[in-house]
Amino acid sequence: MAKLYFYYSSMNAGKSTTLLQSDFNYRERGMETMLWTAALDDRYGRGRIVSRIGLDAQAHLFDPQVDIFAAIAVQHEATPLSCVLLDEAQFLTEAQVWQLGAVCDRLGIPVLCYGIRTDFQGQLFAGSAALLGLADTLTEIKTVCDCGRKATMNLRVDAGGRPIQQGAQTQIGGNDRYVALCRRHFVEQMRG
């Protein structure tokens, strides 16, 4: 039975790197894959999955309007797919996560989703909440805080490195705008 996987972590933990390695494993065995990433994440140009260690690949774009099941079904009809890999899964809608479940159950294709669990205020993203509820397999990708504990939280900072407590949930950025911290140091920074 094909499974829905959710690989989650804080930022800068190696999610994109792991996704690209998995994609390479399929492709070197001659298997077809389909890659997806969020349209709104334009850090490296639209439609590219890039890891901070330098690997990259082209990807299809999703936004809340895209019927991901329909797009995958069309592609699978043309060229049978062995795996679907999706980055920035926190930006999926709940409906799209159900669609990805249907890709596993009705098309028989495994789906590997990668994303951050919570936002800069420690709240679940919609896509991550749905995946935590619906995925067959949950795997945490771990990275460390400066103190050596596991970094599970994402602190948003301004251009001067000062913590930001309020704002919109979505703000695209990388190491310049976010720092992965353990919960203890996240709370200390948020309290000021």
Ligand SMILES: Nc1ncnc2c1ncn2[C@@H]1O[C@H](COP(=O)(O)OP(=O)(O)O)[C@@H](O)[C@H]1O
């Ligand atoms: N030049 C580099 N050489 C080796 N590792 C690096 C380099 N740059 C970044 N990294 C590591 O790569 C990881 C981030 O990878 P990435 O896949 O972009 O993360 P994510 O998708 O989770 O944000 C971090 O562990 C970081 O320390």
Ligand SMILES: Cc1cn([C@H]2C[C@H](O)[C@@H](COP(=O)(O)O)O2)c(=O)[nH]c1=O
């Ligand atoms: C915490 C947090 C993150 N984001 C954005 C910032 C990045 O563009 C992505 C996560 O990138 P990753 O390196 O692939 O993990 O999410 C956001 O919009 N709001 C937040 O609170």
Ligand SMILES: [Zn+2]
């Ligand atoms: Zn810490």
